[in-house]
Amino acid sequence: xxxxxxxxxxxxxxxxxxxxxxxxxxxxxxxxxxxxxxxxxxxxxxxxxxxxxxxxxxxxxxxxxxxxxxxxxxxxxxxxxxxxxxxxxxxxxx
Amino acid sequence: xxxxxxxxxxxxxxxxxxxxxxxxxxxxxxxxxxxxxxxxxxxxxxxxxxxxxxxxxxxxxxxxxxxxxxxxxxxxxxxxxxxxxxxxxxxxxxxxxxxxxxxxxxxxxxxxxxxxxxxxxxxxxxxxxxxxxxxxxxxxxxxxxxxxxxxxxxxxxxxxxxxxxxxxxxxxxxxxxxxxxxxxxxxxxxxxxxxxxxxxxxxxxxxxxxxxxxxxxxxxxxxxxxxxxxxxxxxxxxxxxxxxxxxxxxxxxx
Numbered sequence: 551x552x553x554x555x556x557x558x559x560x561x562x563x564x565x566x567x568x569x570x571x572x573x574x575x576x577x578x579x580x581x582x583x584x585x586x587x588x589x590x591x592x593x594x595x596x597x598x599x600x601x602x603x604x605x606x607x608x609x610x611x612x613x614x615x616x617x618x619x620x621x622x623x624x625x626x627x628x629x630x631x632x633x634x635x636x637x638x639x640x641x642x643x644x
Numbered sequence: 645x646x647x648x649x650x651x652x653x654x655x656x657x658x659x660x661x662x663x664x665x666x667x668x669x670x671x672x673x674x675x676x677x678x679x680x681x682x683x684x685x686x687x688x689x690x691x692x693x694x695x696x697x698x699x700x701x702x703x704x705x706x707x708x709x710x711x712x713x714x715x716x717x718x719x720x721x722x723x724x725x726x727x728x729x730x731x732x733x734x735x736x737x738x739x740x741x742x743x744x745x746x747x748x749x750x751x752x753x754x755x756x757x758x759x760x761x762x763x764x765x766x767x768x769x770x771x772x773x774x775x776x777x778x779x780x781x782x783x784x785x786x787x788x789x790x791x792x793x794x795x796x797x798x799x800x801x802x803x804x805x806x807x808x809x810x811x812x813x814x815x816x817x818x819x820x821x822x823x824x825x826x827x828x829x830x831x832x833x834x835x836x837x838x839x840x841x842x843x844x845x846x847x848x849x850x851x852x853x854x855x856x857x858x859x860x861x862x863x864x865x866x867x868x869x870x871x872x873x874x875x876x877x878x879x880x881x882x883x884x885x886x887x888x889x890x891x892x893x894x895x896x897x898x
Contacts, residue, residue, distance in 0.1 A: 564836040568676075570658070627833045637657055638679050638826050641767075 648757035651681040653713040680763025686831035689721030718842035719834035730852035736769035745777035775823035
């Protein structure tokens with residue numbers, strides 16, 4: 551697996567601890583997406599039927615995809631912060 | 645200007661706690677940084693980014709698992725951290741605000757801090773007493789429930805949130821103690837790369853029992869119980885029945 555993808559997954563798990571829908575949901579959905587062979591066809595070896603080390607040709611695609619993933623993590627962080635703010639406001643505002 | 649920020653490791657706000665044996669059951673429960681303390685750290689880090697403050701020191705009192713809380717505080721931007729270890733329960737059962745503020749007083753005098761930023765209250769004990777008690781022990785001016793802080797390192801103008809509106813207070817001479825309310829700022833989220841970088845920052849560990857302070861609780865908690873569950877509502881058929889119920893059963897109409 552590409553080291554940037556591994557690092558992305560670690561970031562997702564760290565955010566998933568606080569995510570309102572729960573760590574299990576975050577882990578399941580992200581694992582499904584990261585393992586999906588349709589997302590990087592040039593890395594998927596049909597003979598072996600598994601994801602192999604990426605070729606240099608799709609390095610740029612992988613970096614773009616990791617960038618999108620990191621943007622999605624920022625959205626998740628936004629959801630967490632909003633939920634926390636609303637909960638505190640409801641509890642401590644008269 | 646040196647800032648000392650007090651943070652507290654509390655039960656996570658989204659966790660539904662259970663009450664057992666007149667205390668809250670703390671086994672295997674998710675703990676995190678108190679939201680108001682996050683706001684205090686964010687304010688301190690913003691003051692450092694505006695070059696008003698030189699150093700931000702985060703401090704916590706708690707068991708050895710509280711280092712994770714300190715790592716989050718360091719990841720948000722604090723420079724150093726002080727960890728006062730104790731095995732007493734920090735949610736008002738064993739360690740109470742008077743002892744906490746005495747510990748803070750000692751550390752403030754050693755660190756020579758100019759500004760102490762605290763959260764307005766801990767979401768587990770809901771006391772809101774540490775800030776004012778600390779200001780009283782030090783003899784410093786204090787502002788609680790701060791919703792906006794402007795300072796240039798020597799004086800500060802703080803807007804306070806009260807039930808009847810906003811109050812503006814000018815403190816002409818630092819040092820001071822400020823307690824932060826919800827609307828002060830939006831705290832940043834400590835992402836994994838920042839937490840990795842924070843592992844290199846310095847954390848001083850001291851034992852609370854060695855500080856020569858009487859940590860015994862001043863108040864005794866007699867009983868802890870859950871609020872009674874909400875009774876379910878009833879459906880009414882028409883307006884007459886509604887008025888009848890309001891008049892006779894609820895007693896809110898004459």
